[in-house]
Amino acid sequence: VISSTPPKERAPQLSQDVIVDAALRVAKRVGFDRLTMRLLADELGVTAMAAYHHVASKEQLLELVADAIILDREPIDLDAPWEEQLRQHAFALFECLASYPGLGAFLLERPLTPAVRRGYSQSVDIFRRAGLPERDAQLAYATYHTYMFGLVGMETRFRPLKRRARAGGDAAILVDATTTELIDFGVEMLVEGTRSRLPTRR
Amino acid sequence: VISSTPPKERAPQLSQDVIVDAALRVAKRVGFDRLTMRLLADELGVTAMAAYHHVASKEQLLELVADAIILDREPIDLDAPWEEQLRQHAFALFECLASYPGLGAFLLERPLTPAVRRGYSQSVDIFRRAGLPERDAQLAYATYHTYMFGLVGMETRFRPLKRRARAGGDAAILVDATTTELIDFGVEMLVEGTRSRLPTRR
């Protein structure tokens, strides 16, 4: 018997990464809030309990999945003016979260994910670079953050799931406008709200 | 046998109102997202299935409950300047929604409740009275609405449930500030964002 064959090829050989990847596929297909440990197990060709050897709970798995989604987003142009950075940040965030229904509400409902926490200072930087003093910069970012996650929670619920749905083209819920127009308007309000707070008005 | 006695006093005699009231009590106690048809039945001293003779589904019941909460809120001063009206609206909305954890996320995730839809035009009026043209008024309201429901979703999740919790005094999640400060700051940004869009700048 040749014992130097590579490790079994057909065995699933689970790992945290493999599980998160499968969860991403299932979440994209059925929606973030309808992801089930049993659906995940089917996707992996494995028993419902198998995943629990690599993640502590469904809660922790969802956090890993959410982080993977948030990290997979277009970076913003660090040399652009702050108004443009804010706009890019908003569209990149919306676009990466928009194709997972229920994700916005999920993220809203629990502590910041590690990825968000890690990016916190960089996000506040946009408002620091605008010229706001530290505390106002943090408050302005909190306002923007709240708005964006509310937007994702509200605007991604009713659409049919389209792969690679672009932020534009979809109709908004509250007003007769496209999502793109709504984001542009919201960002513009926050930009003006920020300008009005700058220590030195022109 | 005297048959003219009033209808049985001990029998629960369910009705939609009685059920919604009981659901409000349970939701306040355990949180909106942990309300269960079986918990509701216990509160009513009745079987898990009894409520289904008066509401079509849990979904419809939650909508009735959410509407009851939204309708039970401080009215705004119709004679105040629009900036003050917006501020009052924001605090009244936050205060009525804040004591039901999970309510913000629930409302974000589905179509507008009848109560919100009914109050829509009156809410947009605040921005009309500010001087915005119709479409901008609607977009501004949508921005404000999204921000507020995101805020409720985010800021009401981790606090211990206190009855009649006031909007102030509680610490915000994203920034070292009280919820009152956060709401004031957010409203101020939206006010300035609105002013910047007025057709006639002073």
Place this chain on the structure above:
DNA sequence: ACCTGAACACCGTTCAAGT
């Protein structure tokens, strides 16, 4: 008409057992 009780098709998760 209104409520009960058992049951069904789901959940997340525990736990003993297999390899």
Place this chain on the structure above:
DNA sequence: ACCTGAACACCGTTCAAGT
């Protein structure tokens, strides 16, 4: 160490039965 299979304590809801 890793996975399975049965089971537990929950869900929302259907359905036949009682009154």
